[in-house]
Amino acid sequence: MITKRLGQAVLLLSCLLLTTGCWDQRLFKDAQLIFSTGADLTESGKINTTVSIPYVQKSEQGVGEESVQIVSARADTPREARMKIDEKMPRRLDASKMKVIVLGKEVAEQKIYPVLDVFYRNPNSNMSAKVAVAEDSAEDVISMKGTEQQKISEYLSRLLEGAETSSIIPQQDVQLVTSIMFDPGQDFMLPLLSSVEGGSIKNIKGLAIFNGQTYTGEILTPEEGVLFQLLDNNKGRRARLTKKISKDRNPKILNYITIDVNNVDSRIDIVIDKDRNITVNLNTDLTVKAIEYPKDQLNTEKEINKLNKELSQNLTKEAEEIIQKLQDVNSDPLGIGKRMIAFHHDTWESLDWKEAYPDITFNTEVNVEIVQRGIIH
Amino acid sequence: MEKTMNVNGSDITQQQLFFLVLQTQIGVGVLSLAFNVFNTAEQDGWISTLIAGLAIQVAIIIIWMMARRFPSSTIFDILPQLLGKWIGNVVNLGYLIYFIMTAALVLAINDQIIKNWVLPETPSWVISLLMTITGVYICTGSLRILARFYSFVSLLLIVLFLLTTYGLKDAEFLNLLPVGEAGGIKIITGAKEAMVSILGFELLLVIYPFVKGKSSGILKKASWANLLVTLFYTYTVVVSLAYFSPGELKLVPEPIIYMLKTFEFNVLDRVDLVFLSIWEVSVATSFMIYLFIASKGLAHFFHQSEHHNKFVPWLGGLVFIASLIPGNNELVIKAFSEYVSYLGLIFAVGLPAFLLIISYLFRKKEPEVMVNDN
Numbered sequence: 127m128i129t130k131r132l133g134q135a136v137l138l139l140s141c142l143l144l145t146t147g148c149w150d151q152r153l154f155k156d157a158q159l160i161f162s163t164g165a166d167l168t169e170s171g172k173i174n175t176t177v178s179i180p181y182v183q184k185s186e187q188g189v190g191e192e193s194v195q196i197v198s199a200r201a202d203t204p205r206e207a208r209m210k211i212d213e214k215m216p217r218r219l220d221a222s223k224m225k226v227i228v229l230g231k232e233v234a235e236q237k238i239y240p241v242l243d244v245f246y247r248n249p250n251s252n253m254s255a256k257v258a259v260a261e262d263s264a265e266d267v268i269s270m271k272g273t274e275q276q277k278i279s280e281y282l283s284r285l286l287e288g289a290e291t292s293s294i295i296p297q298q299d300v301q302l303v304t305s306i307m308f309d310p311g312q313d314f315m316l317p318l319l320s321s322v323e324g325g326s327i328k329n330i331k332g333l334a335i336f337n338g339q340t341y342t343g344e345i346l347t348p349e350e351g352v353l354f355q356l357l358d359n360n361k362g363r364r365a366r367l368t369k370k371i372s373k374d375r376n377p378k379i380l381n382y383i384t385i386d387v388n389n390v391d392s393r394i395d396i397v398i399d400k401d402r403n404i405t406v407n408l409n410t411d412l413t414v415k416a417i418e419y420p421k422d423q424l425n426t427e428k429e430i431n432k433l434n435k436e437l438s439q440n441l442t443k444e445a446e447e448i449i450q451k452l453q454d455v456n457s458d459p460l461g462i463g464k465r466m467i468a469f470h471h472d473t474w475e476s477l478d479w480k481e482a483y484p485d486i487t488f489n490t491e492v493n494v495e496i497v498q499r500g501i502i503h
Numbered sequence: 504m505e506k507t508m509n510v511n512g513s514d515i516t517q518q519q520l521f522f523l524v525l526q527t528q529i530g531v532g533v534l535s536l537a538f539n540v541f542n543t544a545e546q547d548g549w550i551s552t553l554i555a556g557l558a559i560q561v562a563i564i565i566i567w568m569m570a571r572r573f574p575s576s577t578i579f580d581i582l583p584q585l586l587g588k589w590i591g592n593v594v595n596l597g598y599l600i601y602f603i604m605t606a607a608l609v610l611a612i613n614d615q616i617i618k619n620w621v622l623p624e625t626p627s628w629v630i631s632l633l634m635t636i637t638g639v640y641i642c643t644g645s646l647r648i649l650a651r652f653y654s655f656v657s658l659l660l661i662v663l664f665l666l667t668t669y670g671l672k673d674a675e676f677l678n679l680l681p682v683g684e685a686g687g688i689k690i691i692t693g694a695k696e697a698m699v700s701i702l703g704f705e706l707l708l709v710i711y712p713f714v715k716g717k718s719s720g721i722l723k724k725a726s727w728a729n730l731l732v733t734l735f736y737t738y739t740v741v742v743s744l745a746y747f748s749p750g751e752l753k754l755v756p757e758p759i760i761y762m763l764k765t766f767e768f769n770v771l772d773r774v775d776l777v778f779l780s781i782w783e784v785s786v787a788t789s790f791m792i793y794l795f796i797a798s799k800g801l802a803h804f805f806h807q808s809e810h811h812n813k814f815v816p817w818l819g820g821l822v823f824i825a826s827l828i829p830g831n832n833e834l835v836i837k838a839f840s841e842y843v844s845y846l847g848l849i850f851a852v853g854l855p856a857f858l859l860i861i862s863y864l865f866r867k868k869e870p871e872v873m874v875n876d877n
Contacts, residue, residue, distance in 0.1 A: 149624035246754075249620045252772070253765035301765040302673065308750025461677070468680030 157220035161279030164264030165204055165241050166230035172200045173233070173241065175207035176265040178278050179215070194277060196269040205244045222250040226282040227257045227300065228319065230264035234334065234341035239307060245300055253301040256286045258317045259334040259341060267319055286317055289330045293362035294351040307339055310479070311463030315354075318345055335457045342455035350448050357410050357445055357490075358460055359392040366417070371436040375421065383433065384418035388497065396465055398473055404486040406462055410445070415498035425503040430496050441492040453484045462486070514713045517724045519650035523792065524704055524728035526653045529660065529735065530789030531612045532700025534757040534782065536736055537743030539700070541752050544693025546678060547685040549740045551693030555701055556733025558694060562852045563704050563729055567722045569859040570711040572868035574718065578708035579803035585861050594854070595800065598708075601843075601850045602797035603822055605702075608843045609790045610634055610826035611836050613783070618831065620760065620779060631826050637787060639819035642795045643812040646713050649795060653788055659781045664735065666778050667742050670762045674745035699844035701732055703789060705851035709796040794818060 158179060166174040176198035199210035212219040224245070233241055245251045260267045270278060289295045295317045306314040313336055320331035332345040333354070346354055352365050365387040375381050392410040399405070414437075416424060423429060452459065463483070466474040515523070540548030573581045578598060583591030614630045622630065641649060685693075707725060714721050743758035755761045764775040771777065795811070798818050802811040829835040862868060 149626070149629075150622040249623075249764070249775075252767075254767045299765065305746075305748045305751050308754070309748035310750060312748070464675075464677050468677045471681045471684055 152220070156218055158215050158217040159220050159223050161223060161277065162226040162228065162268060162282060163221070163224065164228040164230065164260070164268040165233050166264050167232035167236065168200055172202055173204050173207050174198055174200045174230075174265060175204055175211065176268040177208075177211060177219075178268050180277055198265055203244075204241055208244070220250075221245075221248075222252055224252045224255040225279045226286065227255055228264040228267050228282070229257065229259050229316075231260060231262060231341070233264070234259045234316070234336075235343070237339040238336075238341075239304070239339050242300065242304070246304060251300075254299040256283060256298065256317075257300055257303055258282070258286060258319050260319050261321045261331055266321075282319075285319075285330060289317060289348075289351075291363045292352070293355040293360075293365040294330060294348045295333055296355060296358070296360055297362065309461075309464065311458070311465070311467045311474075312461040313337060313457045313459050315346065315457075315459050316341075335452065335455055335459070337455055337457045342457060344451060344455045344457075346448060346451070350444065350451075353441060353444055353492075354448055354459070356387060356390045356412065357392055357408060357448070357492075359390060361387060361390050365390070367441075368418075369437055369440050371433060371440065380421045382418075382420065383416060383437070385414040385437065385494070385496070386417045387412050387414050389413045394460065394462065394465060396462070396470060398470055402473060402476075404466075404473070404482065406486060406488045408445070408449070408460075408488055408490045410490075410492045412441075412492065412494050413497045414494055415500065416496055417500060419499075423503075424496075424499050434494050434496055437494040437496075438492055441494060442490060445490045445492050446488070449488045449490055453486075453488075456480060456484050458483055513645040513647055514715050515647050515650040515710070517714060517716050517720045519647070519654055520710070520714045520721060521724040521728050522654040522657050523650055523706065523710065524725050525657060525660075525732060526785065526788035527703035527706050527792045528701050528728065528732040529785045530700075530703060531609055531616075531786050533663075533736065533739060533785070534616065534759055536697060536700045537740045537758045538752065538756045539696045540693040540740060541744065541749075543696055544689045545685040546680070546744055546749065547683060547690050548693055548697075548744060549679070549737050550683070551690050552697045552737040552740050553733065554690065554694040555697035556729060556736070558698055558852075559701050559704060559733070560726060560729055562855070563707065563725050564722065565852075565859055566705065566707050566855045567711075567718070567725065569855055569862060570707060571718045572862055573712075574869060575712045576869060577710075577712055577799060577803070577808075579800050579808075581858070585858055585865075585867055592804075595803065598850055599797060599800040599804070601846045602793050602800060603818065603825065604843050604846065606638075606790055606793035606797060606822045607825035607828075608836075608840055609786060609793065610822065611829050611839065613786045613790070614826065615831070615833060615836055616757065617779070617783075620757075621776060627831060628823075628827060631823055634787060634790060635819050635823040638791045638794045639815050641791055642798060642815045642819075646710060646795070649791060656784050656788065659784055660735070662781050663778065663785075664738075666763060666774060667739055667759060669766060669774075670742045670746045670759075672766075674742065675748075676745050678745050678747075678749060679741070695848075697736070699847060701729075701736060702844075702847045702851055703792070704729060705847075705855075706792050706796055708851075708855065709799050794822060797822075 160177045160179060162178060164176040168174050176196060179195045179197060181193060181195060197211050197214055199207045201207035201210055208219060208221070227242070227245070229238060229241065245255070268278060286295065290297050303314055303316070306312050315333040315335050318331045318334040320329060330348060332347045333351045335342050335344045335346065349367065352367055355361055356365060366384060368382055368384040370381050371383050372381050390410065390412050392408070395407040397405045397407065463479050466479070536552070537548060540551045544551040579595050582594050585591065586594060610631045613634060614627045617630050618625070618627065641652060704725060711721065739759055743752065743762065746762050747755060747758055752758060760775040760778055763778050764773065766774050768774065794815065798811040798814045799808070801814040801818060802808050807813065829839055
């Protein structure tokens with residue numbers, strides 16, 4: 127009886143071996159994974175795709191040394207370029223583990239969807255890859271040497287993740303970017319990687335502001351980026367700002383305070399008057415913790431109130447500048463248009479939003495309240 | 504009205520009926536429902552889905568009222584009684600063809616999606632054949648076996664629900680506003696689209712006589728199943744609407760899996776594949792039930808109602824071949840699907856209503872004394 131059962135079990139289990147298909151195997155040994163790619167526009171309007179391919183160099187000691195090979199190809203579309211790169215490689219190029227997509231400045235200044243289409247259309251592509259714009263050419267960024275032990279793809283994705291954590295850039299991936307791209311009521315911004323100098327990227331230069339699918343050429347600095355994420359109610363894990371709160375103290379270091387935002391509550395309220403003038407009230411309340419105040423003496427309520435006021439004014443002014451900058455290039459990353467569609471649909475229908483947006487009035491107000499002072503006062 | 508009919512242990516409990524209806528209704532449609540309703544009803548697609556569920560509830564009541572008058576007959580027995588032998592059998596043939604075509608359509612759509620998302624290199628016939636073999640194997644058994652299988656796999660729906668819920672993480676509910684903006688006509692058209700995805704309750708036409716217990720219980724269970732399916736479908740539509748911006752949703756025919764593809768867990772990169780493998784079971788259940796009721800119909804034509812299982816392999820072969828006719832042409836499959844959806848509205852909603860009227864007008868119903876013609 128038991129042997130019969132056992133026999134059946136063995137039979138069934140061996141059937142499992144037959145259930146694997148033969149057609150759709152994607153064996154790791156045949157695939158050449160690429161983790162990052164860059165797209166540039168050549169003068170003749172072709173697409174120049176660059177990929178960095180890691181491989182292990184056998185050394186005499188038998189210990190493999192990791193190295194990368196930079197391959198690029200020019201073609202009419204990114205897919206064709208990828209095919210050309212594939213021809214140069216012994217193994218099949220596989221983009222399903224893509225981590226970072228870098229768009230050259232010129233590509234970004236055209237419409238960016240066409241370059242990204244290949245990612246959306248293929249079921250194997252990784253939709254949580256990050257997208258960034260290079261200040262100059264994407265090829266330079268991809269062919270840059272990473273820091274000591276990190277491959278460029280890893281370096282870039284860590285860099286972007288770090289910026290997300292500190293609220294400089296929004297949490298974003300390829301999918302989220304397209305979602306906004308096709309939204310009539312919102313625009314997006316992408317992290318901008320600063321030019322390569324001496325073979326390595328310095329940092330994230332800020333956020334490239336897009337109008338529709340096109341890079342406007344304007345940027346928000348990292349500082350402004352943080353404040354923008356706060357206005358957008360989109361704080362990352364951490365949001366820190368260093369602000370100047372007076373002018374005349376000596377030494378200069380005493381003029382500054384660094385705050386760490388605990389909580390942010392940002393409200394967008396759209397008011398439309400009889401004459402169809404649109405006013406946006408943007409109120410942002412921040413509760414913060416002072417994490418550095420070189421001047422010291424944060425022990426009286428008066429001092430704190432003074433600081434609150436100073437910081438509020440300071441940030442309000444900066445927020446106004448950000449909004450102005452966005453309106454100047456006709457970019458709506460706060461999604462005011464989305465709210466118009468949702469709450470003032472008739473007005474939205476009667477407007478050409480792209481024309482109306484730069485002229486709407488923003489009443490911006492940032493309120494800061496220091497609630498924690500660290501372990502000293 | 505207590506029923507006493509029992510055909511060779513093939514009767515099922517009302518609980519099992521619940522799962523049968525549930526699993527038949529949830530099928531290939533769940534993936535593209537949000538896309539379909541959005542294309543017609545825009546951000547009010549979820550209202551369309553609710554209305555579709557309501558319309559289907561009415562259809563269920565109609566079928567139930569009719570079937571109740573013939574508590575021991577399948578639709579194939581009822582039709583000749585109501586319409587006369589000749590016309591009745593012609594309509595019977597229509598039902599048979601409709602069931603076969605639906606089964607073939609399920610296979611074709613399944614093949615298309617699996618090829619697109621998971622196995623691009625695998626030949627279509629392999630994907631369809633695997634499904635056909637499974638279907639034939641289980642359908643040669645009795646209805647009770649089918650029902651037990653359905654009850655068991657219904658647990659998997661919880662996983663589908665949870666995976667969909669994860670999408671709320673990045674949801675933007677502003678996309679759903681303003682409510683009712685699309686307007687009545689668009690919403691109703693959308694409801695028609697949605698109804699096609701929720702079809703499946705017409706299995707009652709055939710399996711009604713096999714369900715034990717009071718007829719009011721049957722209506723109750725079928726309605727609960729419909730309610731659950733409607734809510735589940737509405738939920739998937741709401742999540743999709745909130746996750747994708749309106750412009751993007753127009754481009755994504757299978758929003759739910761597209762959404763899941765974006766998510767990345769530590770140990771799991773392609774959540775869409777997990778969803779698809781579970782969804783595959785729901786497809787299988789839809790396919791099986793159509794194969795099963797078609798075999799009941801075929802058996803009726805050969806006056807062998809008790810031995811439907813003899814016909815299952817032949818039908819399976821037929822459905823398999825029919826499903827390959829559209830090839831890999833997405834547009835042909837779409838046209839096929841539209842055609843079948845019209846048939847669905849006729850055979851699952853229109854005809855039963857017509858038959859109900861006739862049976863009332865001519866006071867036709869089964870004699871109180873059971874005549875078991877088997």
